[in-house]
Amino acid sequence: MQDTPKGSRLHIAIFGRRNAGKSSLINALTNQDIALVSDVPGTTTDPVYKAMEILPIGPVMIIDTAGIDDVGDLGTLRVERTMQVLHKADLAIIVVEPESGVTEYEHSLISAMRKRNLPVVCVLNKTDLYPVDEKQVETWKQALDIAILPISARTGAGIEELKGLIIRNAPDDWEGPPIIGDLINPGDMVVLVVPIDLAAPKGRLILPQVQTIRDLLDNDACAVVVKERELKEVLENMAGPPRMVVTDSQEFMKVSADTPPGVLLTSFSILFARHKGDLETLVAGAKAVDHLKAGDKVLISEGCTHHRQADDIGRVKIPRWLRQTVGDELSFEWTAGSTFPENLQQYKLIVHCGACMLNRREMLYRLAVAREAGVPIVNYGLLIAKVHGILQRALKPFPLAQLILEDK
């Protein structure tokens, strides 16, 4: 049985000072109906990600900030880690306990969250040990300008109400638009072109392919999965044209040639650009390729640290295509994993991977940082379509993105 992907889990960050009972709260949320699926321990100041199932919320990723709580001085590293969590979380819970009460720590956290439009829920823990002082709680509520739910992680009191608060406060759009479900009709046949190259581990498909098949099934459609070499034959074996062809970006050229002009064609990368982020921003980024000049600095950013292939897309192919398009040398820099530089002004273009290992909120954060710095940002799939001259065709299913592309 395969696990729900990270990106399809509501990310809930739990903050609070060391004695506030963060771990007990996680246990209280989990012991009821959930299973601890995985536990990725980090270094002392790294948050720990716990993939869990909380009924009736569904699959979540709990970000346990136990390592970065407010003990001793709030050093630079601690602040940085906190900010990284705020960029990934879809919702935050702040745990307060009666003895220490509400301090500067909670105030500054809530203010940072509000600045980032991050929904936050505040609980007062340990009501089993300390009777709730209504007057005191009222003072805190007014100071923080937030409702405070009294709970006891130990007895379970208030935990069901907390789950309700999580559901009501989670942003409606945390999952983003569907991968493909809204572009098709029930009963449609959609052809997925899946090349089997060295990067595909034996016996598996890569995550975006599996997620797209699943989204088609969830929307009562049919996925016709085929390698690029058999595509033409398969299209001939269908009684009519498919609703759409979706291809791995690296086979765009061949697939475009083999797909009749009347059939909609796009790529997994473009579907995920929309699902995980903001297609329009990335299309604007693709157009910026036309303005690159010799010597310009380009940042290539990957969300994970995968094994490099001999002909690695980020390290070899994209630099080569960009050089060929610009017709001159460019200067490249790379980042991988959860690192994303703050100082982006030095770059003329950012090329981001498909972000299959990032959640939507983190991708939106990166897009926002790029936008604030005034640096165009594009992803692998859109860039590949652009440099091969097939972006216009690939954007046909997305009228708004097409308008941006054609806007001079």
Next chain:
Amino acid sequence: MQDTPKGSRLHIAIFGRRNAGKSSLINALTNQDIALVSDVPGTTTDPVYKAMEILPIGPVMIIDTAGIDDVGDLGTLRVERTMQVLHKADLAIIVVEPESGVTEYEHSLISAMRKRNLPVVCVLNKTDLYPVDEKQVETWKQALDIAILPISARTGAGIEELKGLIIRNAPDDWEGPPIIGDLINPGDMVVLVVPIDLAAPKGRLILPQVQTIRDLLDNDACAVVVKERELKEVLENMAGPPRMVVTDSQEFMKVSADTPPGVLLTSFSILFARHKGDLETLVAGAKAVDHLKAGDKVLISEGCTHHRQADDIGRVKIPRWLRQTVGDELSFEWTAGSTFPENLQQYKLIVHCGACMLNRREMLYRLAVAREAGVPIVNYGLLIAKVHGILQRALKPFPLAQLILEDK
């Protein structure tokens, strides 16, 4: 990027006494070209499974027996753990070091391995510290009746030769027959019926479905993936009949009704019964259902400990179907995970899950234990087809299994 499934990894068990350098050897094999993908620590006497990539061997599962090595007395638990490893390993490496030399421990290990037809490779480690005493090594070779390769895990001397030995000694058939690749021709279209029920985690497909799609692509065929509800419509939208329809066992009845009589139909469970074990043994087990009588004891065995559903297949559905077929009460017992009882004579039938979390060698071991005890064994998919009266149709792609079914 998804990882190669456990069952598609050559399982290599590493044995040796505590000072023999098992960990250094694993590091030597790994530091060269591999990445430690996962590390599942067990209790003190449990072996540790390390999913790794060793070039040019490919994805392997190293079984590190550090916890069950020969220190102190060889208690019952230690022997039991060793035997469990021997039932899972496709190949064993015994690490000897010059100071302790070859003892009763190595002798008894090799003899147990030979009894189980388990290929074994023997290395003499620490050649960087101790010059190889050719005469001594010759004595050991003759005593153990096995070649002994001198290596140094620390310097890397002999490691490439060891990899060659692993490749040459690995059983040819450790992966079993293909999932579906040998039943189809290049260019074929194969319809896969994938119901989306509560057991399917959000955004994912279950492993056997992904593996079947991948095997079709690897064999230049096309996978048409559809839910049971849309199957009829999809079959009408194809220019001709598909080569085969493969369904989740739980939808066998509906899919059989919707698939024209001339089209081959089978299930993922039956494909995996063949790929992971021995289809003929399991077909014989399915026939044994006809001989069950009131009060008979049935063992239901699952290879993993998954979350139970309300209408769980192993706990609820199969007992219900068997009771309905027999028309009387039966007595059920269950095992889950790596537990498989040795004392099987008390059962009249064993019903095993699809074994997606077991490797082929472990499944073959369980089949052998059942055979020795004279107890028929069937798997979920074959049993479901049997009790619904569609086993004959589902076995059409497998002539030998069909003969066994029809043999009175």
